[in-house]
Amino acid sequence: MALTIRLLLLLLATLVASSPSTCTFTPSANATITNYPGSPALNTTKNYPYNISALSEIPIATVCTSPTGNRTAELACARTYIDAIDEQLAFLYARRLGYAAVAGASKFATNTSLNDPSRNDVVAAGMAAKVLKYGATEAAGAVMGGEGCMIYAALEYEVETIRESCDSTFTVDVERVCE
Ligand SMILES: *[C@@H]1O[C@H](CO)[C@@H](O)[C@H](O)[C@H]1NC(C)=O
Ligand SMILES: *[C@@H]1O[C@H](CO)[C@@H](O)[C@H](O)[C@H]1NC(C)=O
Numbered sequence: 057m058a059l060t061i062r063l064l065l066l067l068l069a070t071l072v073a074s075s076p077s078t079c080t081f082t083p084s085a086n087a088t089i090t091n092y093p094g095s096p097a098l099n100t101t102k103n104y105p106y107n108i109s110a111l112s113e114i115p116i117a118t119v120c121t122s123p124t125g126n127r128t129a130e131l132a133c134a135r136t137y138i139d140a141i142d143e144q145l146a147f148l149y150a151r152r153l154g155y156a157a158v159a160g161a162s163k164f165a166t167n168t169s170l171n172d173p174s175r176n177d178v179v180a181a182g183m184a185a186k187v188l189k190y191g192a193t194e195a196a197g198a199v200m201g202g203e204g205c206m207i208y209a210a211l212e213y214e215v216e217t218i219r220e221s222c223d224s225t226f227t228v229d230v231e232r233v234c235e
């Protein structure tokens with residue numbers, strides 16, 4: 057009896073130990089340490105309005121206020137900065153999704169539900185507070201963190217990557233509570 061239980065435990069331990077190796081997130085070939093906005097490795101001729109590799113270089117939006125009240129110039133200026141910031145946001149978002157996929161594979165390997173509504177609320181509230189802290193509004197931050205579907209997009213990405221690296225039949229209904 058005791059032997060059977062020990063054998064069972066051994067079998068279980070083997071299963072648990074082997075599942076992570078067959079279920080590990082493999083990042084895209086585009087996710088490399090030299091592929092970031094402004095990286096010299098990209099041989100880019102793209103001109104950004106500030107050093108895109110340094111957060112401290114991003115100016116406050118008033119740099120676009122035209123001293124002569126030229127609204128056309130202001131709009132063009134704002135778009136230049138928005139494009140540069142979008143490059144950084146896209147990069148950070150892709151990096152963030154990589155970590156979401158690691159979390160997803162980990163949850164899958166331990167048979168834990170991907171969707172954790174309390175965690176989702178914490179992320180949305182945290183983003184709201186951070187966006188407020190850095191100079192915009194809580195409401196806009198909450199949209200970015202959760203209500204704007206970032207969390208649901210990440211969960212869907214987790215499901216997709218689990219299908220690729222863990223279980224091709226894996227499905228979870230990611231119910232979006234945002235539109
Ligand atoms: C890498 O990025 C390029 C665009 O820069 C895209 O066309 C390509 O599909 C990406 N590769 C992968 C594996 O996602
Ligand atoms: C950048 O240039 C180097 C040297 O010419 C080359 O080896 C590398 O593949 C280029 N990288 C890209 C992303 O084009």
Ligand SMILES: *[C@@H]1O[C@H](CO)[C@@H](O)[C@H](O)[C@H]1NC(C)=O
Binds near residue numbers: 107108109110
């Ligand atoms: C841009 O910022 C990065 C990070 O601080 C720094 O390594 C790099 O030298 C800066 N580039 C220029 C052109 O100032």
Ligand SMILES: *[C@@H]1O[C@H](CO)[C@@H](O)[C@H](O)[C@H]1NC(C)=O
Binds near residue numbers: 126127129
């Ligand atoms: C306003 O700015 C635009 C874009 O820089 C420029 O083409 C235009 O000549 C400017 N208008 C005046 C009245 O200075």
Ligand SMILES: *[C@@H]1O[C@H](CO)[C@@H](O)[C@H](O)[C@H]1NC(C)=O
Binds near residue numbers: 167
């Ligand atoms: C995984 O969790 C589900 C739901 O809690 C449960 O029904 C199932 O038996 C678990 N599977 C394993 C292998 O532990």
